[in-house]
Amino acid sequence: MRHEHLISAKQLSREDIETVLDRAAEIAADPEAVAEACDGSLLALCFFEPSTRTKMSFETAITRLGGDATDMGGVESSSVKKGESLADTVRVIEGYADAIVLRHPSEGAAKLASQFVDVPVINAGDGAGQHPTQTLLDLYTIRENAGFDDLSVGIMGDLKYGRTVHSLAHALTNVDANQHFISPESLRLPRSVRYDLHEAGANVHEYTEIDDVLGALDVLYVTRIQRERFPDENEYRQVAGEYRIDAELLESADDELTVMHPLPRVDEIAADVDETNHATYFEQAHNGVPVRMALLEAML
Amino acid sequence: MTDTELRVSKIRNGTVIDHITAGQAINVLAILGIDGSSGEEVSVGMNVPSDRLGRKDIVKVEGRELSQNEVDVLSLIAPAATINIVRDFDVIEKHRVSRPDVVSGVLSCPNANCITTGDEPVESQFEVLDDGVRCTYCETIIRDSIAAHISVA
Ligand SMILES: [Zn+2]
Numbered sequence: 399m400r401h402e403h404l405i406s407a408k409q410l411s412r413e414d415i416e417t418v419l420d421r422a423a424e425i426a427a428d429p430e431a432v433a434e435a436c437d438g439s440l441l442a443l444c445f446f447e448p449s450t451r452t453k454m455s456f457e458t459a460i461t462r463l464g465g466d467a468t469d470m471g472g473v474e475s476s477s478v479k480k481g482e483s484l485a486d487t488v489r490v491i492e493g494y495a496d497a498i499v500l501r502h503p504s505e506g507a508a509k510l511a512s513q514f515v516d517v518p519v520i521n522a523g524d525g526a527g528q529h530p531t532q533t534l535l536d537l538y539t540i541r542e543n544a545g546f547d548d549l550s551v552g553i554m555g556d557l558k559y560g561r562t563v564h565s566l567a568h569a570l571t572n573v574d575a576n577q578h579f580i581s582p583e584s585l586r587l588p589r590s591v592r593y594d595l596h597e598a599g600a601n602v603h604e605y606t607e608i609d610d611v612l613g614a615l616d617v618l619y620v621t622r623i624q625r626e627r628f629p630d631e632n633e634y635r636q637v638a639g640e641y642r643i644d645a646e647l648l649e650s651a652d653d654e655l656t657v658m659h660p661l662p663r664v665d666e667i668a669a670d671v672d673e674t675n676h677a678t679y680f681e682q683a684h685n686g687v688p689v690r691m692a693l694l695e696a697m698l
Numbered sequence: 699m700t701d702t703e704l705r706v707s708k709i710r711n712g713t714v715i716d717h718i719t720a721g722q723a724i725n726v727l728a729i730l731g732i733d734g735s736s737g738e739e740v741s742v743g744m745n746v747p748s749d750r751l752g753r754k755d756i757v758k759v760e761g762r763e764l765s766q767n768e769v770d771v772l773s774l775i776a777p778a779a780t781i782n783i784v785r786d787f788d789v790i791e792k793h794r795v796s797r798p799d800v801v802s803g804v805l806s807c808p809n810a811n812c813i814t815t816g817d818e819p820v821e822s823q824f825e826v827l828d829d830g831v832r833c834t835y836c837e838t839i840i841r842d843s844i845a846a847h848i849s850v851a
Contacts, residue, residue, distance in 0.1 A: 483818050506813035506835025510820060525811050527836060590837040 403512040403519045404697070407530040407565035408594065412572040419538050421692035422685070429462060429688070432695060436465035439698045442495035444470045444487070445522070446478065446502045451661060451683065452522050452532070456499050459690035465698070468495060485514045492517050496698055500524075518697045526559040526588075532660055533565040535689040536619070537573075539682040543656040544616045546573040552611055554580040555621035555641055555666060557587045562660040563621055564591050571598035578615065580605045582637045585627065608641070609650075617656045618643070618676075620666055644668035648676055658682050709739070712760040714782040714789075715772070720745050722776050723755035725845035729771050729804055730759065738762060751778060767821075771804040773797050774831065774844050800825055800834070806849035812836035822849070 401409055425432055441460040445453055457467045470491065478487060484507055491498055492515040500508050501522040508521030508528075523529040540551070551570060557563050557579055567587070570577055577600055579587055586604065587595075595602050605611050612618070623641055628634035642665060648655065659667055659679040671677050718726055723742050732738055739760035748754035755776075763783060764772070772779055773795035783791040803821040807814050814822045814835050824831035830841040840847055 481817070483816075484813065485819050502813070504811055504813040504816060505809060505837070506833070509835050510813045510818060513820070524813075525836070589841075590832065590839050593832075593839055 401697075403508075403521075404530050404693070405508045405512055405519065405521045406528045407533045407569040408528075410530065410534075410569055410572070415534070415537055415569065415572060418534055418689065418692050418696065419541055421695070422534075422538055422688040425691050425695075426685075426688040429691075432463055432691065434464040435695050436460060436463035436698050439463075439465035439497075439694075440495045441465060441467045441694065441698075442470065442491045442498045443467050444491060444498055444500045444502075446473050446484075446500075446507075447523070448472070449501050449523070452501065452686075453499075455683075455686040456522065456531075456690055456694075458687050459694055462687065463691055463694060465496075465694075484511060488515050488519070491515075497694070520693070520697070523561055525561070526564070527561050528565045528568075529561040530565050530569075531686075531690055531693060532562045533569045534693065535682065535686045536562070536566050536658065536660070537569055538685045538689050539658060539678060540617055540656070542685075543678055544654070546575075549573065549575040549617065550578065550615050551575050551617045551619065552578040552580055552608070552615040553619045553621070554608060554643075556585050556623045556627065557581045557621075558585040559624070559627065560621045563619075564588075566619065567591055567600075568594060568598075571595060571600045576601040576603065578603045578605065578611045580608050580611065580641070582606065582623075582641070584637075585623065608643070608647070612647070612651050615651065615655055617658060618651070619658045620663075621660065622662075622664055622666055638666070642666050642668065643671060645670040645674055648674060651676065708787060709741075709758050709760045709784055710787055712739075712758065712762050712784055713764055714784060715757045715759075715764075715776075716754070716780045716782060717748065717751060717778045718755040718757065718776040719778065720751065720753040720755055722845070723757055725775050725848065726755070726757050726772060726779075728845065728848045729768050729775075730757075730762070730764070732759065754778075767801065767803040769795055770798045770801040771844075771848070774801065774826070798826060801831065804849065805831070805840075805844065805847045807833045807836060807838060808840060808847055809833065809836050809838040812838065 488511040497518040499520045505525035505527040507524040512519040623638045656678045657676040741758040743756040745753045779795045782789045823834045832839045
């Protein structure tokens with residue numbers, strides 16, 4: 399990959415994607431071979447929002463490459479609490495580390511950070527914006543389970559604020575995929591994502607009910623609908639209940655359907671799905687390590 | 699000197715923005731940050747007959763030149779505007795605005811959760827689309843009423 403920073407899935411070409419995924423597969427098959435690939439490199443983990451999973455995954459990846467991670471710690475205990483700008487924070491941290499992994503609650507944060515530092519910035523989630531490393535592991539999982547040809551991908555849940563959805567939708571325009579979006583009216587894809595999908599000539603279909611498309615899907619990517627997106631509890635419960643899947647519902651799906659979720663889940667995928675051969679979300683989470691190893695090896 | 703130009707008084711040193719899309723003069727003043735409180739001498743003509751546009755607005759500001767950022771945003775709401783720079787009652791420079799690829803400053807992002815709306819040392823920046831503008835940080839698209847997003851500094 400020639401990119402200095404990884405800010406958005408929009409940067410990624412088909413070739414970039416294949417390069418990272420191929421390398422991730424090699425690493426997964428023989429992790430020992432890269433045990434010293436990033437010997438002496440230090441990765442700064444700057445998480446302005448709580449995240450256990452993504453942070454641990456990066457930490458594991460750099461450690462398995464022979465490098466180290468240094469953690470900014472929670473926002474509560476940092477200079478940010480005292481009103482420091484993000485631009486200042488990253489300029490200080492660039493002096494400590496060889497690359498910065500940034501998670502931030504505001505859209506555009508990673509882009510801004512990248513303008514102030516010379517070390518690579520990796521966007522690990524900016525508000526409702528983008529989450530490109532999640533997308534790479536999602537694509538890895540899709541390629542392993544369903545391939546990249548003549549693919550029908552359903553993406554369900556909070557399409558408006560879900561950054562994993564925005565990144566994945568952009569990236570899927572690089573492969574031979576029909577994209578089916580299933581959500582309540584109020585949580586449809588935002589205008590900016592629609593615009594990009596249209597510009598990329600994507601095949602986009604939208605539904606409010608999963609039953610209308612379930613049987614046609616190779617992959618179903620489920621996301622969580624959050625309580626705070628709704629004005630009141632009743633409305634939330636009613637809507638969330640309609641975008642929930644269980645083993646019974648999946649009886650009408652293709653036998654080969656791959657069910658994914660960026661995790662953590664709450665109750666949008668019932669526990670009985672875990673026992674079916676559709677369940678791929680734990681494998682998906684595990685794929686985060688070799689994929690991030692491949693990425694870090696290329697960027698550091 | 700044509701009839702229409704006589705309707706608003708001449709200026710000695712400053713800028714005349716002519717051929718503004720009728721109805722946009724108020725927004726042009728907003729782009730310039732002029733609300734009358736800071737004492738500039740300003741003449742505004744609205745819905746003045748024009749050969750080229752049918753009707754047009756015109757704004758004359760004494761003692762003020764426009765920055766490139768202001769001209770760029772101006773071009774979005776008044777694509778046919780001409781800018782005349784006046785010294786000692788003579789027009790010494792005259793040019794038409796052109797639609798830029800990017801506009802910086804002047805507009806503020808309507809997304810309250812955009813990093814540019816916080817206390818960061820950056821100007822807002824928007825990519826110019828065929829039918830609107832798009833924040834280069836959070837990617838929010840503004841289609842209509844660009845003038846509603848002029849920042850009041
Ligand atoms: Zn913005």
